[in-house]
Amino acid sequence: MRPRSASANGGHAASVDAFEELAAAFARELRPGDVVALEGPLGSGKTTFVAAVVRALGNSSHVTSPTFTFRHHYEGTPPVEHLDLFRLEDPAEAAQLGLEEAFGADRIVLVEWPERLPGLLPAHAIRLRIAGAGDGPREIAVTRPAGRGANG
Numbered sequence: 428m429r430p431r432s433a434s435a436n437g438g439h440a441a442s443v444d445a446f447e448e449l450a451a452a453f454a455r456e457l458r459p460g461d462v463v464a465l466e467g468p469l470g471s472g473k474t475t476f477v478a479a480v481v482r483a484l485g486n487s488s489h490v491t492s493p494t495f496t497f498r499h500h501y502e503g504t505p506p507v508e509h510l511d512l513f514r515l516e517d518p519a520e521a522a523q524l525g526l527e528e529a530f531g532a533d534r535i536v537l538v539e540w541p542e543r544l545p546g547l548l549p550a551h552a553i554r555l556r557i558a559g560a561g562d563g564p565r566e567i568a569v570t571r572p573a574g575r576g577a578n579g
């Protein structure tokens with residue numbers, strides 16, 4: 428199988444432009460059914476990352492955080508679901524909202540604050556951790572589950 432490009436495995440981004448380029452390179456390696464757990468502190472760039480992924484997959488919509496609605500859907504090739512669990516109070520709320528219906532083999536799902544409800548994400552989720560804040564540089568670290576390593 429074709430090796431993933433180096434940037435699809437994360438890297439260093441000194442500017443927003445460089446960060447968005449890394450996100451686009453990462454997006455090009457995603458396949459329908461992939462789930463991405465986006466970790467990183469407040470303001471680290473999770474929503475900025477999702478916006479760049481949505482654009483790279485062919486949708487020019489303005490991406491905003493689904494902080495209060497928990498879930499936004501974007502058409503694209505493939506479609507993208509953007510979840511933000513920051514304000515989730517308890518797991519019952521996720522069930523009421525039907526958040527598990529966001530997942531599917533035909534789409535890519537990106538989840539901000541996945542640590543609020545770890546059980547929602549499948550075991551095969553890709554973990555992507557962003558470090559950095561403010562106008563400073565960012566470091567992106569990608570951890571793929573076993574069997575989905577750097578070569579596929």
Ligand SMILES: Nc1ncnc2c1ncn2[C@@H]1O[C@H](COP(=O)(O)OP(=O)(O)OP(=O)(O)O)[C@@H](O)[C@H]1O
Pocket residue numbers: 440441442443446467468469470471472473474475476492539561562563564565
């Ligand atoms: N090198 C950089 N890479 C990425 N973002 C940067 C960089 N420098 C500055 N920024 C800015 O950092 C901010 C990141 O905000 P964003 O809403 O994406 O963070 P978030 O992780 O989604 O926050 P929250 O936890 O509140 O959801 C943006 O305003 C972005 O322009």
Ligand SMILES: [Mg+2]
Pocket residue numbers: 473474475492511539
């Ligand atoms: Mg956000």
